[in-house]
Amino acid sequence: MASVCGRCNFDDEYKKEMADKIKAAMDGCGTNEADIVEVLVTHNNEQRQAIAETYRVAYGKPLIEDLISELTGDLEEVVCALMTKPREYDAKMLHDAICGAGTDEYTLIGILCTRTNEEIEQIKEAYTTLYEADLVEDIQGDTSGYFGRMLYSLAQAGRQDCDSDDDLADEEAQKLIDAGVGQLGTDECDFNSVLCLSSYRQLKKVFEKYQEKREGKSIEEDIDSEMGSDLKDGYLAIVKVTKDKEGYFAERLHKAMKGWGTDDSELIRLICSHAETDLLWIAERYKEMFEGADLFENVKDECGGYYKSVLLSLIAGRYVSKDE
Incomplete structure (x- = not known):
């Protein structure tokens, strides 16, 4: 049995065999969920897309539509996730987080604070294709304050990709200290300019310098005491992903x-x-x-x-x- 990494012998005949197996699992009275699950989890996403294309041509309907009509609840949700391309899935999750009832800040943080520049660009492209809308504009329209600024910055996909610079790390660590615990109040803009722009390699060095300058106190502790609510969660996510x-x-x-x-x-x-x-x-x-x-x-x-x-x-x- 193939693993989730996919199969090697993936020719047209095999794709048709898998499409037929899923079709048979949905025909007649009741649904053979076991066969559907077995096909989907033993192929990688690219192969699932190929099986879905073979199914569409063979049976005249998108596979995901037939699956949705047969499945319910958590099984339907997880199968839809498996049948969606990764960056399209991210785009759908972001759209639901922004355009649903209220704003799901936790999901916004979990995606935008953890994806690479290339992935964010692909997400934005998928978002526009799926919803004929601009992700950055939708984020601006649904979030506000410094939390909105943080998400806007991350959605630009402009994080630097360079090796760490020891002298610059020292300067940026001091900049964060001066913007937070070193003054009355907090200069969130200075935090944003470092945390959302510097490369992860640079940030790792910045956080080490920060802890040295603070005599053992971590940046996580200071963010926790200086920031509030969603902005705090977003900045902490960036720190944790870096470390x-x-x-x-x-x-x-x-x-x-x-x-x-x-x-x-x-x-x-x-x-x-x-x-x-x-x-x-x-x-x-x-x-x-x-x-x-x-x-x-x-x-x-x-x-x-x-x-x-x-x-x-x-x-x-x-x-x-x-x-x-």
């Missing part, structure tokens, strides 16, 4: 399953977005951060049915049945 990207996502996964209930949409977003890139490393970091907790087992305890089967398969890198 420990896998740890940042592990923390979000933990939060999605912590306490009463499960934030299934966040769980789906995180696992599907990282399944083909760094989910393995995030799972290892998860275990280190949360006293040996196992991501696979925690998701197994929190979720059920074929929805659980999809998530566990993505974590394990192999097909996992709903009864395993």
